[in-house]
Amino acid sequence: MNEQMKKVSAHHDWWSETYDSDYFEHFALYHRITLDNIRRFLPNDKGAIILDAGGGTGIWSIELARMGYRVVLTDISEGMLNKAREKVSELKLDNQIEIRISDICSMPEFGDEQFAMVLCEGDPLSYCGNHRVAVKELVRVVQPGGIVIASVDNRAAALNWLRKKDDHNAIQQLLQTGEVVMPQEREEFCYVIHAFTPDELRELFESNGLSVERIIGKLVIARRLACFKSKDPIIQEWLYHLELKYNDNPAFYPWAGHLEIVGRKNLGPGT
Numbered sequence: 001m002n003e004q005m006k007k008v009s010a011h012h013d014w015w016s017e018t019y020d021s022d023y024f025e026h027f028a029l030y031h032r033i034t035l036d037n038i039r040r041f042l043p044n045d046k047g048a049i050i051l052d053a054g055g056g057t058g059i060w061s062i063e064l065a066r067m068g069y070r071v072v073l074t075d076i077s078e079g080m081l082n083k084a085r086e087k088v089s090e091l092k093l094d095n096q097i098e099i100r101i102s103d104i105c106s107m108p109e110f111g112d113e114q115f116a117m118v119l120c121e122g123d124p125l126s127y128c129g130n131h132r133v134a135v136k137e138l139v140r141v142v143q144p145g146g147i148v149i150a151s152v153d154n155r156a157a158a159l160n161w162l163r164k165k166d167d168h169n170a171i172q173q174l175l176q177t178g179e180v181v182m183p184q185e186r187e188e189f190c191y192v193i194h195a196f197t198p199d200e201l202r203e204l205f206e207s208n209g210l211s212v213e214r215i216i217g218k219l220v221i222a223r224r225l226a227c228f229k230s231k232d233p234i235i236q237e238w239l240y241h242l243e244l245k246y247n248d249n250p251a252f253y254p255w256a257g258h259l260e261i262v263g264r265k266n267l268g269p270g271t
């Protein structure tokens with residue numbers, strides 16, 4: 001493991017204890033929006049195998065297994081995967097979800113074109129230290145005509161992390177290269193994150209043989225409204241529908257903390 005990976009996995013080992021409770025407390029709407037997006041592109045064949053790369057505690061693997069798919073869940077953090085193992089075993093989904101340590105930048109354990117769909121949700125491409133190599137790997141293992149979905153940090157929104165410090169060098173670096181050290185309470189968890197622009201993300205997918213089917217912002221509007229924290233189900237439903245209506249509108253991308261891209265692997269010549 002290189003230094004970046006060591007820091008990322010140590011951070012997620014530590015976070016694994018509270019990841020699910022933090023997630024469902026602060027990201028319930030985000031979860032619904034992501035699920036809506038994934039559902040649009042699911043394979044028709046329920047026997048299909050899906051790779052949940054950088055899948056952490058298995059939030060998406062479990063959703064997919066409950067729908068009937070078989071899933072391979074990978075991550076570099078043992079802590080995150082241990083949480084996933086506990087949940088998978090409690091839910092008796094062991095037959096459908098295989099769990100293994102693996103780095104998205106190098107997956108020699110998987111053959112070419114092995115998966116009908118590949119998910120890379122919740123920023124592994126931003127954290128992995130080499131997103132160009134990682135996307136090549138994700139594309140290699142997906143079948144022609146199969147889908148790759150990835151969500152990443154959004155460069156416009158990442159500026160917020162730096163706004164209080166007024167550190168001109170860090171701001172320049174983020175704007176020019178997309179690289180920024182995300183502030184964390186513990187120094188040992190501070191690592192470089194790559195925050196993408198929508199055009200850069202599109203180019204990354206297209207130059208690796210994927211046709212881009214959709215880019216959405218997560219979340220584009222709801223987090224800016226005071227009622228975002230309301231527990232009223234009618235308000236939450238209204239926010240959900242606002243997001244669905246505007247989240248693929250490029251005018252609203254800059255407001256989103258994350259960008260999610262969907263690409264379909266091009267069919268090779270003669271297929």
Ligand SMILES: C[S@@+](CC[C@H](N)C(=O)[O-])C[C@H]1O[C@@H](n2cnc3c(N)ncnc32)[C@H](O)[C@@H]1O
Binds near residue numbers: 055059074076077122
């Ligand atoms: C914010 S969590 C998201 C987990 C899960 N995908 C989700 O949406 O809930 C980011 C995950 O990416 C994993 N990760 C970061 N770099 C990785 C790499 N190079 N290979 C595999 N997983 C990685 C982390 O360990 C962590 O579990």
